Amino acid sequence: MSAAEFHLSKAEIVELLRRHRISPTQQRVEIAQIVLSKPQHLSADEVLALAHERGSRVSKATVYNTMGLFARVGLVREVIVDPTKVFYDSNVSEHHHFYNVDTGELMDIPAGAVELGTLPDLPKGTQAAGVDVIIRVRSQ
Amino acid sequence: MSAAEFHLSKAEIVELLRRHRISPTQQRVEIAQIVLSKPQHLSADEVLALAHERGSRVSKATVYNTMGLFARVGLVREVIVDPTKVFYDSNVSEHHHFYNVDTGELMDIPAGAVELGTLPDLPKGTQAAGVDVIIRVRSQ
DNA sequence: CTGCTTGCAAAGGCTTTGCAGAACA
């Protein structure tokens, strides 16, 4: 997906959801507006907090359902770096991450800054589903 | 650490723990014997189950404390690929992983099969703490 | 209408913690 997905009007969000065969309910549209507004890394709790700040009346269960749905259709990407919570990344183009284990901060690695040669042979009977590179850093 | 760390006698385990400034209590020695017996990926629950199979009377709390301690001193490595549980890898030499999202199986990627060029510039004020490469695969 | 969604609260699963008793040095 390109950066054109960012800064979307409500109508564009509705269209985007429809293209992904997601029925554009009010909650889903509001969550999409928050999450897809710019490249960012948000936990479910942060999405909920942002929604409430905006005045949306969305429940925690719906945030989880919706983020799971968005991840399944490729609107966001789950980033698993911290055993205590999942991050959702609104940038679904191929890129990798720095994770500061002291602050819990997740940052993008500039595209092209990590070269990954050809993939190794996959285990028999499997197909690739994604490659994650996480560089853990510590505040010094 | 080399493969020489595997197949250790009780005395060797005690010595290994002492070298890492870990007081070799009975439970820690038993857990180390299980975990460090060979290259493997175990969850805390699996360590506990193996300990009980062996007849050790170790509690869940002690398994968590001990695995956390071992990870902190570098006797094992935490592998975070699944938001529902942490894996402990007894192979602490540099290598990466395949993770089968369908089966939950974690496998080593043969050493050298993934080429990672030079690391990108780290965020200001941080130092590298580790690099994880996870290739997610699906059963086909 | 008819099924999909939502929200609430409760349940679930993994991990941590508090504290008394036990083991280590």
Place this chain on the structure above:
DNA sequence: TGTTCTGCAAAGCCTTTGCAAGCAG
């Protein structure tokens, strides 16, 4: 003996689920 460790149960967190009421098409 003083400190560190262990075990149990309870608590904590994030996430999922059950089910009745509410919306979408």
